[in-house]
Amino acid sequence: MSTSVANISQYSGEAKLGRATPSICESVLPGGVSKAFAPRQDVFYEGDEKRSVYQIEAGAVCLYKMTVDGRRQIFDFAFAGDVIGLGAADVYSCSAQTVGATLLKSVPVSKLHQLASRDPKFALGLYRAISTELEATRDLLLTLGQQNALERVAIFLLTLSQRNERIGRNPRLLTLPMTRSDIADLLGMSTETVSRCFTKLKEQRLIDIIRGSLIQIIDHAGLQTQTRKVNVH
Amino acid sequence: MSTSVANISQYSGEAKLGRATPSICESVLPGGVSKAFAPRQDVFYEGDEKRSVYQIEAGAVCLYKMTVDGRRQIFDFAFAGDVIGLGAADVYSCSAQTVGATLLKSVPVSKLHQLASRDPKFALGLYRAISTELEATRDLLLTLGQQNALERVAIFLLTLSQRNERIGRNPRLLTLPMTRSDIADLLGMSTETVSRCFTKLKEQRLIDIIRGSLIQIIDHAGLQTQTRKVNVH
């Protein structure tokens, strides 16, 4: 194979946990029915027959699985523009619940399959969309498997910052729609540790906690440094 | 949404970390060139231009990413029949290295795209293949985020056992082509802890370590019990 020097993950550049781009452009996704969801309302359950996929028009949704003992692993937070419920299986492979008040457009999978089996461009769009999800999940896996608590939280904040930048919002001011518990279940740690990490980042003057759910990034570069493991042997 | 009681992950039934089925059937994948790879030989690097995908004809390959400080996260081990390198991006999103001696059939992505843009069935096949990868990755994420060391190793062994069963091999006799270090980098733990877990499972008479790389499963049900978190509040 070629002799690459790029055998290093995205951590050498930008950290990211969420999807890099909206999974499918609105222009590609066929029209459906919009419906308002309350905060903490279930959208679909793992194992249920898959009748629809949903595009988020406003709000946020978390994708997760539960273990038999009640632990929860969140795979991703999906925001406006993102599509949830994709995948070739005929049942949902994970559960989905709104974080705050959310507006969802539901699209029947029958329509999706109809379009996909007729239009290769559309089928490739599905392929592209789920490829993006896979990459995001792998990045999160790398974070859970190889980074410590502080690094995980720093990466999480930077991911939200990048997202803000992408959609034209202030990348230094983060409004967190999710609770500390949600963040904990995404990053594989306890709410207490998440809280302690926020405090530590604040003490290091990398962020400011204006309100529990309102974070200002003071030192973006410093946060990024925080995400690189500095091995002190 | 519907009132499901199935809001529990696959842990209530079977544990799995790897792909449930070969990503694409051989019949679907167009012919390519076979090439032999030595053990520990790189197949492709993250970030390299993607020219080919590979179907494994014999042997095993691990998919991974490195962090800047040299830590490695393995995402999956791929075996005979599996296809690696899929994804819509034009560069590889992770690196691949053979575990033992391996035979790979390389297929140009140009051919893949050609077929996909003509034949919706084929494009949907790609979609299905990568959906499977996503599910496997999520299962691993759940394991890393929510299970302790012993549970992770138990799940890992059961996954290999299930694979053996699927391909008609003895599900109670596992030949591990990968090292303890490989397993550690998959499960997000140290080689020492992996080793200690093997020893503990042996002491509990759930497995027998015939040789370092040859494991016999004595108590399959007991191993499964080991994967369920028994919360003692």
Next chain:
DNA sequence: CGGAGGATTGACCGGTATCAATCACCGTGG
């Protein structure tokens, strides 16, 4: 103003990483 749920902080403990020292296995060469 008061209540409730989430967030923070503290004390303590256990699981796992780390460092270090053998041990086991396997391939090589005499």
Next chain:
DNA sequence: CCACGGTGATTGATACCGGTCAATCCTCCG
């Protein structure tokens, strides 16, 4: 065929990160 060497596996000792339990604190609403 056996001794030897090297790599991977195991085991032990110790430190520390992060989980758990518990007690406030804060914020938002009614």
